[in-house]
Amino acid sequence: MARMKFLCDSERCIECNGCVTACKNEHEVPWGVNRRRVVTLSDGVPGEKSISVACMHCSDAPCMAVCPVDCFYHTDQGVVLHDKDMCIGCGYCFYACPFGAPQYPQTGTFGMRGKMDKCTFCAGGPEIDHSEEEFKKYGRNRLAEGKLPICAEMCSTKALLGGDGDVVSEIFRERALKRGKGADVWGWGTAYGSAPAQQQDKAKEGKS
Amino acid sequence: MKRILFLLALCASLCVTAADAPPAQAPAAHNNVKLWQDARVGQPQFTTVRGVETGVLIQSNGETWRELRNGPMTLYGGILFCVVLGAIAVFYKLRGAIKLKAPMTGRLIPRFSYFERTVHWSMAGSFVILALSGLNMLFGKHLLLPLFGHSLFSWLAALCKNLHNFVGPLFLCSIVVAFFLFVKDNIWRASDWQWIRTAGGLISGGHVPSWRFNFGEKAWFWFGLVLIGLTISISGFVLDFPNFEQGRNIMQTANIVHVVFALMFICMSLGHIYIGTIGMEGALDAMRTGYVDETWAREHHELWFEEQQHKMSQPGAVPASGAPAAQS
Amino acid sequence: MRFFLMAAFVLALLGCGDRDKVAVYKPGDYQGKSDAAPWNNKTYNGDKAKWEGDVRARGRLQDESRRIGG
Numbered sequence: 001m002a003r004m005k006f007l008c009d010s011e012r013c014i015e016c017n018g019c020v021t022a023c024k025n026e027h028e029v030p031w032g033v034n035r036r037r038v039v040t041l042s043d044g045v046p047g048e049k050s051i052s053v054a055c056m057h058c059s060d061a062p063c064m065a066v067c068p069v070d071c072f073y074h075t076d077q078g079v080v081l082h083d084k085d086m087c088i089g090c091g092y093c094f095y096a097c098p099f100g101a102p103q104y105p106q107t108g109t110f111g112m113r114g115k116m117d118k119c120t121f122c123a124g125g126p127e128i129d130h131s132e133e134e135f136k137k138y139g140r141n142r143l144a145e146g147k148l149p150i151c152a153e154m155c156s157t158k159a160l161l162g163g164d165g166d167v168v169s170e171i172f173r174e175r176a177l178k179r180g181k182g183a184d185v186w187g188w189g190t191a192y193g194s195a196p197a198q199q200q201d202k203a204k205e206g207k208s
Numbered sequence: 209m210k211r212i213l214f215l216l217a218l219c220a221s222l223c224v225t226a227a228d229a230p231p232a233q234a235p236a237a238h239n240n241v242k243l244w245q246d247a248r249v250g251q252p253q254f255t256t257v258r259g260v261e262t263g264v265l266i267q268s269n270g271e272t273w274r275e276l277r278n279g280p281m282t283l284y285g286g287i288l289f290c291v292v293l294g295a296i297a298v299f300y301k302l303r304g305a306i307k308l309k310a311p312m313t314g315r316l317i318p319r320f321s322y323f324e325r326t327v328h329w330s331m332a333g334s335f336v337i338l339a340l341s342g343l344n345m346l347f348g349k350h351l352l353l354p355l356f357g358h359s360l361f362s363w364l365a366a367l368c369k370n371l372h373n374f375v376g377p378l379f380l381c382s383i384v385v386a387f388f389l390f391v392k393d394n395i396w397r398a399s400d401w402q403w404i405r406t407a408g409g410l411i412s413g414g415h416v417p418s419w420r421f422n423f424g425e426k427a428w429f430w431f432g433l434v435l436i437g438l439t440i441s442i443s444g445f446v447l448d449f450p451n452f453e454q455g456r457n458i459m460q461t462a463n464i465v466h467v468v469f470a471l472m473f474i475c476m477s478l479g480h481i482y483i484g485t486i487g488m489e490g491a492l493d494a495m496r497t498g499y500v501d502e503t504w505a506r507e508h509h510e511l512w513f514e515e516q517q518h519k520m521s522q523p524g525a526v527p528a529s530g531a532p533a534a535q536s
Numbered sequence: 537m538r539f540f541l542m543a544a545f546v547l548a549l550l551g552c553g554d555r556d557k558v559a560v561y562k563p564g565d566y567q568g569k570s571d572a573a574p575w576n577n578k579t580y581n582g583d584k585a586k587w588e589g590d591v592r593a594r595g596r597l598q599d600e601s602r603r604i605g606g
Binding site for chain 1: 255256265266270271273274278348359361362369447448449456
């Protein structure tokens with residue numbers, strides 16, 4: 001059983017924003033909605049790192065936990081999707097999400113939120129696959145075409161990897177072994193866990 | 209030539225040592241731990257994507273908000289609500305409605321003007337809408353969703369959310385007007401001590417003279433309307449108008465404050481609604497018609513009653529216009 | 537009042553029947569809402585194995601070292 005994951009290799013991301021553009025183009029998202037963005041840490045300082053971030057499709061998804069209408073669901077593949085017909089635009093998922101994934105097209109008066117929009121892992125939504133409604137609401141359903149998210153597939157440096165967790169981690173493991181460094185990857189460990197013990201030891205040495 | 213080369217070598221070595229000198233430039237470890245630890249702090253970094261807080265890679269406080277909202281706020285809020293409802297029911301069962309002791313005289317004296325009643329009921333109406341729609345946001349998922357199913361419940365929730373967002377500002381307007389309207393009668397008077405000492409005679413049934421508003425009403429005014437009303441309005445406005453580009457931190461805090469104070473407000477209002485309707489004979493008439501019977505006034509607001517009587521007996525005193533002439 | 541109390545009581549009771557909605561993902565455990573699996577469409581005709589194979593192959597395409605034979 002596939003478990004879909006994104007993984008961004010900070011050693012490789014060159015901040016070209018190709019993934020951001022590809023995503024906008026593929027799904028024709030409304031103006032002001034950014035399903036994916038590239039953040040550069042320590043910009044302009046030696047050791048700067050860029051990370052492409054979108055919905056991380058969490059196993060214990062905060063958005064899902066706080067949604068007052070319970071409009072989120074996990075697919076078989078662990079992709080977090082939501083039903084826009086149910087969404088009331090309250091903004092709770094936006095408060096809860098650590099990655100700033102939920103987006104709102106601000107169409108209403110006083111910045112009133114519309115229906116939430118977020119990265120779907122190119123898996124569409126609850127509408128019938130490849131239907132016009134599905135495309136309008138959620139964008140293209142590439143997963144149902146046997147393809148992977150456009151952002152990862154078109155990444156020029158292959159910094160952003162997406163797909164079955166086993167495959168992705170295998171690719172990354174081989175890569176990290178080959179180059180012998182830079183296993184500090186934008187993935188679940190960074191996002192959720194503390195740094196591994198080995199790294200923390202190094203940090204202490206660096207400080208003393 | 210040799211000398212020049214030597215100088216160059218010296219310069220180069222100096223450069224190297226100079227470069228090595230600051231600890232920040234120490235040979236970077238393969239894993240830049242500091243960088244990743246900082247990423248969790250939530251400081252904005254560089255990004256080309258325009259928008260509010262798009263530069264923040266990880267905003268960790270949302271997890272705290274989630275834990276608080278889904279945990280203690282929902283659980284203890286629900287318990288508090290049920291306990292207060294139960295307490296009122298028990299009180300009603302034991303004490304019953306507070307009846308008038310003497311028979312009604314049929315003579316009416318004005319208590320609330322038309323304007324005061326309008327303000328009160330617009331405040332009350334918007335409060336009830338806000339309270340019900342707000343409760344639905346917090347508890348609806350657990351109470352109504354299993355009953356209604358997803359489609360119908362989301363329809364209801366959307367209605368509630370929009371009502372909440374638009375009625376909220378109306379509520380603030382009405383409490384501001386109500387504040388100026390009622391503040392002069394809610395100032396501390398010496399007779400309030402007696403009310404506090406005897407708990408208003410609520411349990412004993414004893415008589416406590418008071419001015420236009422007794423201490424219970426004053427507490428509701430200062431704690432409910434002023435303190436909680438303002439807190440809830442300010443925090444509500446932070447949430448209602450996301451177009452001022454406020455960040456998630458302030459919205460999470462505002463939401464917690466909003467929910468906690470709203471639950472307190474709703475619980476207090478249950479007491480107010482109870483005593484204003486079934487809990488006390490004749491109390492609702494005061495706010496419905498604007499007039500109270502002399503007996504009611506004497507038994508509940510004696511000092512105020514005497515003051516009114518004194519005013520009426522003054523030469524040239526005109527009864528308030530629109531007063532229903534001698535009710536049957 | 538009695539109606540109100542009864543309604544509150546019924547609602548409070550309903551709360552006890554509440555299912556946990558925080559869906560912590562368990563592999564292969566589909567939670568809730570109606571959405572067709574990605575292999576249930578014209579392209580795959582419900583052939584789950586073929587879909588999984590395709591997606592896996594597609595995923596391996598991201599490994600440029602394998603692609604260029606490095």
